Amino acid sequence: MKVSTAAPAKINLWLDVLGKRPDGYHEISTLMLPLKDVCDRVDVELKEAGFTVRCDHPKVPADDENIALKAARAYFEVAGWTGGAYVRIAKNIPVAAGLGGGSSDAGAVLRLLNRLSTRPLPEPELRGLAARLGADVPFFITPRPALATGIGEKLQPVEGLPEYPVLLVKPPVSVSTAWVYGRIKLTRGTRRIRIPTLSARPWDLTAVMENDLEPVALEAFPVVGHIMGWLLGRAGVRGVRMSGSGPTVFAIFRSFEDAEKAGFEARNAWPECWVRVSRTCAASDFLSG
Secondary structure, eight states: OEEEEEEEEEEEEEEEEEEEOTTSOEEEEEEEEEEEEEEEEEEEEEESSOEEEEESSTTSOOSTTOHHHHHHHHHHHHHTOOSEEEEEEEOOSOTTSSSOHHHHHHHHHHHHHHHHOSSOOOHHHHHHHHHHHOTTGGGGGSOSOEEEEETTTEEEEOOSOOOOEEEEEEOSOOOOHHHHHTTOOOOOSSOOOOHHHHHHOTTOGGGTOEETTHHHHHHHOHHHHHHHHHHHTSTTEEEEEEOTTSSOEEEEESSHHHHHHHHHHHHHHOTTSEEEEEEBOSSOOOSOO
8 A cells, every 4th residue: 555645845934042952952942834835745655574765866865864764664663563665755845955855754754654554653652753763853743833842842833823925045055954053153042932922923024033053054155145135135025034954045925926026036046046936834734645
């Protein structure tokens, strides 16, 4: 039996880095929003023995380094299954872009295997399994707007947000998340939770949009700052930020039409960049297929 689902990208409306833990991870506070129209496609098929992963992107590993394959192995171990699985990934999310593509693929594999199970794992247990794979993976068990704290594994769903029109621009560079976190010089030490502010004025985005990882990326890749400055000059823009560890920059617009117009302009102004127009999700649209 083969099952399939969309694995969405995400953006971070804000990302506060609070401090470094003894285990090497960083404590964070971030509002994560899944995207409707920027998704990988993940297929899972059970087989008699062995685990295999195939992806149409040359930079995605096809061995045990692949986080989606790790997710399949981990699920079998926890569920006590025998046999194996074949995982196929059709890649639409850029690699090493700050959009959560690998973590989303892993979360999709866990969701699909849980769907195939006659005794599915409860969601808290599935999230615990996801946290063993990576800090962002628990978010993609139920991809919906959520405040992520701890290392990203503690999730508080956020209701009532609009579906923001978003323009994404990724320059032709790739950034390692570990590399960026390894070069942070300062951390906040205290959390700035802005959920009440955002809920009261969901379009007053300049009050909440920030990213503590930006200075590292801007120093190493000045093009990120150039794109941010260019996007701030577009008509209808409500806020501009880098997503996650970058280098993708996103801009939120007051209307989808404004985002599409800016997207057309971006493709002409930045022909070497990957450019997409999308919307954020107000709830999870990725549970049924």
